[in-house]
Amino acid sequence: MQRNQGGFSASVNAMYDKAVALMDLSPGLVEKIRICNATYTVRFGVRLRGDIHTFTGYRSVHSEHMEPVKGGIRFAMAVDQDEVEALASLMTYKCALVETPFGGSKGGLCIDPTQWEPHEMEQITRRFAYELIKRDMINPAQNVPAPDMGTGEREMAWISDQYQRMNTTDINGRACVTGKPLNAGGISGRVEATGRGVQYALREFFRHPEDVAAARLSGGLEGKRIVVQGLGNVGFHAASFLEREDGAKIVGIIERDGGIWSEDGLSVDDVHLHIREHGGVKGFPGATYSGNGAALLEADCDILIPAALEGVIHEGNANGVQAKLIIEAANGPVTSDANEILLEKGVVIIPDLYANAGGVTVSYFEWVKNLSHIRFGRMQRRAEEARHQLLVDELERLSKARDVPWTLSDDFKRNYLRGAGELELVRSGLDDTMRGAYGAMRHVWHDRHDVPDLRTAGFIVAINRIAASYTAKGL
Numbered sequence: 280m281q282r283n284q285g286g287f288s289a290s291v292n293a294m295y296d297k298a299v300a301l302m303d304l305s306p307g308l309v310e311k312i313r314i315c316n317a318t319y320t321v322r323f324g325v326r327l328r329g330d331i332h333t334f335t336g337y338r339s340v341h342s343e344h345m346e347p348v349k350g351g352i353r354f355a356m357a358v359d360q361d362e363v364e365a366l367a368s369l370m371t372y373k374c375a376l377v378e379t380p381f382g383g384s385k386g387g388l389c390i391d392p393t394q395w396e397p398h399e400m401e402q403i404t405r406r407f408a409y410e411l412i413k414r415d416m417i418n419p420a421q422n423v424p425a426p427d428m429g430t431g432e433r434e435m436a437w438i439s440d441q442y443q444r445m446n447t448t449d450i451n452g453r454a455c456v457t458g459k460p461l462n463a464g465g466i467s468g469r470v471e472a473t474g475r476g477v478q479y480a481l482r483e484f485f486r487h488p489e490d491v492a493a494a495r496l497s498g499g500l501e502g503k504r505i506v507v508q509g510l511g512n513v514g515f516h517a518a519s520f521l522e523r524e525d526g527a528k529i530v531g532i533i534e535r536d537g538g539i540w541s542e543d544g545l546s547v548d549d550v551h552l553h554i555r556e557h558g559g560v561k562g563f564p565g566a567t568y569s570g571n572g573a574a575l576l577e578a579d580c581d582i583l584i585p586a587a588l589e590g591v592i593h594e595g596n597a598n599g600v601q602a603k604l605i606i607e608a609a610n611g612p613v614t615s616d617a618n619e620i621l622l623e624k625g626v627v628i629i630p631d632l633y634a635n636a637g638g639v640t641v642s643y644f645e646w647v648k649n650l651s652h653i654r655f656g657r658m659q660r661r662a663e664e665a666r667h668q669l670l671v672d673e674l675e676r677l678s679k680a681r682d683v684p685w686t687l688s689d690d691f692k693r694n695y696l697r698g699a700g701e702l703e704l705v706r707s708g709l710d711d712t713m714r715g716a717y718g719a720m721r722h723v724w725h726d727r728h729d730v731p732d733l734r735t736a737g738f739i740v741a742i743n744r745i746a747a748s749y750t751a752k753g754l
C-alpha cells in the first residue's frame with residue numbers, strides 16, 4: 280500500500296479541499312467541517328496463553344453535527360490514528376450524502392485476527408469494547424459502531440452483549456452497534472448490504488447512457504469485464520451479485536496471495552470457496568495465477584472494483600490503469616494524486632462515499648429497528664395480509680355469484696397474501712437510497728460545468744448538508 284505524502288487523511292482532505300474551493304463557505308466553517316473532533320487511543324492488556332498481551336485501539340469521532348456518530352471497527356495490523364481519522368471523515372461525508380442521520384466515526388484495533396483462536400478473539404474484543412463503552416465511545420445515543428475489515432457479525436454480537444452487560448437497564452442497548460446476527464438483534468440483508476449497494480450503484484450508473492459514455496463504455500452491465508480486489512465481505516457479495524444477477528464477467532480476482540485471471544470469467548462463489556479451503560486464490564482450477572496480484576489492477580478490463588485496502592491505486596500505478604470505470608467499494612482505494620492522473624486519462628470513478636454506502640444505510644435500518652423494538656414489516660404485514668385476504672374473498676364470492684369458474688393458484692395466493700417482509704423492505708429502502716444519492720450527485724456533476732467528477736459532486740452535496748446542519752445549530 281502506498282499512501283499520499285502526509286497519509287490517508289491528507290488524501291481525503293485534498294479531495295475535500297477540491298470540493299470546497301467550488302463552494303461559497305466561510306473559511307472558518309470549511310476548517311470546522313474538515314477537522315477531526317476527537318480521537319481516543321486505548322491501550323489495554325489481556326491475559327492470554329499464560330502472559331499479558333497489550334493491544335492498541337482507536338475510536339475517532341470526526342463530526343458530531345448529528346448524533347449518534349457512526350462508523351465501523353477495523354481489526355488489522357496497519358490500523359493507526361491517521362487511518363481511523365481518515366475513515367471517520369469519510370463516514371461523515373458518506374452519511375450526509377445518503378442522508379442517514381449520523382455524524383462520522385471509525386474505530387480500529389491493531390491486531391492480526393488470524394493469529395488468535397476464536398475464544399481469544401472474544402476476550403480481546405470484549406475488553407476493547409469495555410474500554411470504549413465505559414467512555415461512551417460505544418452507546419446507542421452517541422456512538423454506534425459496525426463491521427469493517429477483519430470484523431463481522433461475530434464481533435458485533437460480542438460488543439452488543441458487552442454493552443448490555445454493562446448497561447442492564449438500557450432498553451435500547453441492542454442499538455449500540457449494528458451488523459449483528461439476526462438472532463442477536465440484527466436485520467435481514469445487513470451482511471451483504473455493502474456489496475448489494477455496490478451492485479445498485481453500478482446499476483444506477485448504467486441506467487444513464489450519458490454517464491456510461493463519459494466512461495467510454497456502452498450498453499449495460501451484461502458482459503462487462505470486471506476485476507475485483509479483495510474477496511472479503513464487500514468484494515465477494517458485490518462480485519457474486521454482479522456475476523449471477525447482472526451477467527457481468529469477473530475476469531480477474533486479486534487477493535492477499537496474488538491474482539487469478541480467466542477470460543472466460545471466474546465463478547465468484549467457487550473462488551470464494553477455494554480461498555476458504557486453501558487460504559488464497561493460488562491453484563484455482565482453470566485460471567492463470569500470478570504472485571503479483573497488484574499488477575492486475577493495471578489489467579485490461581471495463582470495470583475495476585477495489586474492495587480491500589486504501590491507497591492501492593497511487594501515483595506509481597495510476598498511469599497503468601486500463602479500466603474505464605472504477606467503483607470504490609473500499610474506502611480510499613485511490614489516493615488524491617492518483618485521482619487527478621485518472622481524471623486526466625478519462626477514467627470515471629464512482630467514489631467511496633457513495634459506492635460503499637450500502638452498509639451504513641442498512642445499519643441505519645437496523646438501528647431504527649432496534650430502537651422501535653419491532654421487526655420491519657411485522658405490523659404492516661398483518662394489515663396487508665388482512666387487506667389482501669378481503670380482496671381474494673371478494674373475487675371468489677363474485678366468481679361464484681356470477682358462475683364464472685376461475686380459481687387462484689396456491690402459489691399466487693401464497694405470494695399475494697404474504698405482503699412485504701423485512702428483507703424486501705430493506706432491499707427496496709437500500710435501492711431507493713442509492714438511486715436518490717446518485718441523482719443528487721449526478722445533478723451537481725452535470726449541471727455545474729466547474730465540477731469535474733462524481734467525487735467532487737458527492738463531496739459538494741454532502742458538505743452542503745453538513746454546513747446547513749452546523750449553521751442551523753448556530754455555529
Ligand SMILES: NC(=O)c1ccc[n+]([C@@H]2O[C@H](COP(=O)([O-])OP(=O)(O)OC[C@H]3O[C@@H](n4cnc5c(N)ncnc54)[C@H](O)[C@@H]3O)[C@@H](O)[C@H]2O)c1
Pocket residue numbers: 426427428429430473508509510511512513514533534535572586587588589608609610611635636638639
Ligand atoms: N464491511 C462493510 O460493511 C464495509 C462498509 C463500507 C466500506 N467497507 C470497506 O470495504 C473494504 C473491505 O472491507 P470488508 O468488510 O470487505 O473487509 P474483509 O476483511 O471482509 O475483506 C477484505 C478482503 O481483502 C483481502 N485483502 C487484504 N489485503 C489485501 C491485499 N493487499 N490485496 C488483495 N486483497 C487483500 C482480504 O484477504 C479479504 O478477503 C474496506 O476498505 C472497508 O473499509 C466495508
